[in-house]
Amino acid sequence: MSMQAFTSYLKLEKNYSDHTVKAYGRDLDAFTGFCRENYDETNIDAAGYPMIRNWIVSLSNEGVSNRSINRKISSLQAYYKFLLKIGEITASPLAKHRALKTEKKVEVPFSESEMELILTEIPFEEGFEGERDKLIVELLYATGMRRAELVNLKVTDINLGNRTLKVLGKRNKERIIPLLDATVDQIKAYLEVRSQLPNCATSLYLFLTKDGLKIYETLVYRTINKYFSLVSPKVKKSPHILRHTFATHLLNRGADLNSVKELLGHSSLASTQVYTHNSIAELKKVHQMAHPRNKK
Incomplete structure (x- = not known):
């Protein structure tokens, strides 16, 4: 019970x-x-x-x-x-438990050149599934959303007029993410082929299978792994790495931490700071190359 x-x-x-x-x-x-x-x-x-x-x-x-x-x-x-x-016990048996030590997990984001290859050079399949898969990659990279958030996107969450997207995140917290022109174009291309699917008119969800059913998280993972295996030697190729890539690339190009926090839907800056590892490494490289005190 x-x-x-x-x-x-x-x-x-x-x-x-x-x-x-x-x-x-x-x-x-x-x-x-x-x-x-x-x-x-x-x-x-x-x-x-x-x-x-x-x-x-x-x-x-x-x-x-x-x-x-x-x-x-x-x-x-x-x-x-x-x-x-609920008053079933008076003390937790884990009250004094200490977590086991773990090695710090370093996740390597995709490079800008790898992203450029995926979005402009790699041919996606013809037809509905190709358009859908390309939009999956585009949205994950352009918005930094989580895999579960993408799966649960509804058609009504897209506002092409305002070029914005409404995401329902953890704890049912909503956030609005601006859309890039390229993303809007890809959404339009996908919606056109989606309209030809069976059951599409009755489905609330944006992403569907070829049979007109809501997609599932494993399909998203397989899609990312499939296409990124063509351009990247990295061991881990997942939707979360794309979220990591989104944050890292924004920080590398000067975005402030608070803005990235809001886009990612984090409740605190501490969660966002894990993504600063790579941007700090990039800053160190620039600092070493550019500072006049550096002896070459």
């Missing part, structure tokens, strides 16, 4: 996406399975920290990374925090 209430809490009060709620559920189910197998216990509400610590050791022995373990424990922390909130 507690888990069902927790799921409803995440959906209705926290406004988490279905994807996030399912991830929490998988982590709780995994811990429940561990407790059942090792302690003959299926009610994790009364689990103590030694049980959780043994689960952590078990996961580590299976080769699960510290980063993934920390994410799983975060799901447990959220669950026990919820139980505290």
Whole structure:
């Protein structure tokens, strides 16, 4: 019963996406399975920290990374925090837990030349799917939106007259993003082929499959991986790297941090500052090359 209430809490009060709620559920189910197998216990509400610590050791022995373990424990922390909130427990077993150490994750954005190649040189497929895939790349790079935000875009979120786009972000927070001329042109080209799909008139969503159904997040990931594999040797090619690329390129060209924060839909500057790593590296390069005190 507690888990069902927790799921409803995440959906209705926290406004988490279905994807996030399912991830929490998988982590709780995994811990429940561990407790059942090792302690003959299926009610994790009364689990103590030694049980959780043994689960952590078990996961580590299976080769699960510290980063993934920390994410799983975060799901447990959220669950026990919820139980505290509704008075089911009086203390969280994770109250004194400290996260495992992880290596700092450095994500390498695509270069401006790679983006130029994708958007001007690489041939996309003919017809509907090609126009859709090109707009997916264009919008992710031109707006910095998240993959889930792109999937849930509605046709009515586009205002071609004002050249703006309305995005519904985390916690149902709306933001308005200006559109570039090239992006507007690509949207128009896509809408023209979209209008010929079955069910298109009844679908609220901007991005559809060739059968007229709403696209899904895996399709977006595969699209990005497919086309960027043609131009980039980088190991990681994902929608999030495009978001990272958007922020890095803006900062490299002089955009201020607050403006980038608003465009990305971050609630605090701390979240945006992770993208300054590459712009600082670029500034260092310029500084070294240009400063008269530098001995060449």
